[in-house]
Amino acid sequence: xxxxxxxxxxxxxxxxxxxxxxxxxxxxxxxxxxxxxxxxxxxxxxxxxxxxxxxxxxxxxxxxxxxxxxxxxxxxxxxxxxxxxxxxxxxxxxxxxxxxxxxxxxxxxxxxxxxxxxxxxxxxxxxxxxxxxxxxxxxxxxxxxxxxxxxxxxxxxxxxxxxxxxxxxxxxxxxxxxxxxxxxxxxxxxxxxxxxxxxxxxxxxxxxxxxxxxxxxxxxxxxxxxxxxxxxxxxxxxxxxxxxxxxxxxxxxxxxxxxxxxxxxxxxxxxxxxxxxxxxxxxxxxxxxxxxxxxxxxxxxxxxxxxxxxxxxxxxxxxxxxxxxxxxxxxxxxxxxxxxxxxxxxxxxxxxxxxxxxxxxxxxxxxxxxxxxxxxxxxxxxxxxxx
Numbered sequence: 001x002x003x004x005x006x007x008x009x010x011x012x013x014x015x016x017x018x019x020x021x022x023x024x025x026x027x028x029x030x031x032x033x034x035x036x037x038x039x040x041x042x043x044x045x046x047x048x049x050x051x052x053x054x055x056x057x058x059x060x061x062x063x064x065x066x067x068x069x070x071x072x073x074x075x076x077x078x079x080x081x082x083x084x085x086x087x088x089x090x091x092x093x094x095x096x097x098x099x100x101x102x103x104x105x106x107x108x109x110x111x112x113x114x115x116x117x118x119x120x121x122x123x124x125x126x127x128x129x130x131x132x133x134x135x136x137x138x139x140x141x142x143x144x145x146x147x148x149x150x151x152x153x154x155x156x157x158x159x160x161x162x163x164x165x166x167x168x169x170x171x172x173x174x175x176x177x178x179x180x181x182x183x184x185x186x187x188x189x190x191x192x193x194x195x196x197x198x199x200x201x202x203x204x205x206x207x208x209x210x211x212x213x214x215x216x217x218x219x220x221x222x223x224x225x226x227x228x229x230x231x232x233x234x235x236x237x238x239x240x241x242x243x244x245x246x247x248x249x250x251x252x253x254x255x256x257x258x259x260x261x262x263x264x265x266x267x268x269x270x271x272x273x274x275x276x277x278x279x280x281x282x283x284x285x286x287x288x289x290x291x292x293x294x295x296x297x298x299x300x301x302x303x304x305x306x307x308x309x310x311x312x313x314x315x316x317x318x319x320x321x322x323x324x325x326x327x328x329x330x331x332x333x334x335x336x337x338x339x340x341x342x343x344x345x346x347x348x349x350x351x352x353x354x355x356x357x358x359x360x361x362x363x364x365x366x367x368x369x370x371x372x373x374x375x376x377x378x379x380x381x382x383x384x385x386x387x
Contacts, residue, residue: 065211068251213250
């Protein structure tokens, strides 16, 4: 036995005394280097992108499938590897005094949920296309666009646009127009939940790669790989993992959110293993249907603050939108009217639900009870101040 093996053995012995080893890998919004159970999908996507290996620009691709089917995991991992192996190692920000002479292909990944304006998108794309950090201040949208066009004079671009369902359609229309100004050597890999017939117009001519829900065995493998890396040995049983896999019905996001919620419940108890009551608490913290944590974490800080305070309210304070807004205003620096507007916006995004009350005390429309439609324990844990 060498020295490293001796050290690791003692490290694992110490980890058995605690539950949580590496929290990051338990998060539904974290994606591994090699996604579990999606090898065939990666091959299909590589087939569509095959021209890049001959220095040519591929056709557009639309990757679609239901929530929790691994779309983002596949695309982020694939683009990470393509960028590592095929992008020019000397990509730099192009300025008026230094023009690029290096040719190659740029692979850029942009989550459009967090790039919701022309400036944000242009900044994110340029930042992804260069090794140098792009400053957020001192650059206008026009300047960012000019630098992108200059960069693309010598390099082709394959850009992944993730979560195209969740962005204002006007941004995609702007992108379609802007793309014509960039170069003909640009390919888009769009990622969304909608089927091609109802997908945004920006991906109407793309070839299609479809993902179906995971099989129960695949979700089991995903949970096993995450718990092996993230939890102490024997902290969770195979039966508990199978329970989560069966309950999730092929949705890896929900399975991981329930797992993280179970861990949170166990930590609240000071436990070193996940017990059945912790597992039940984790499952109960994930409503069905459920908004993805990625969508919730992409919200502005003030919206997330409203959601955190919302989870602290009892049922009586959430019995109507107005009562909820008033109760939240007493805890927040925001006014009740602002919070009320936020609640309506969040309901339109299916992040919370306005559930009509069964009875009303008077005439008129019954009030709407406010309920979360996102993984509550996982959200609280990932947004905790001390995290």
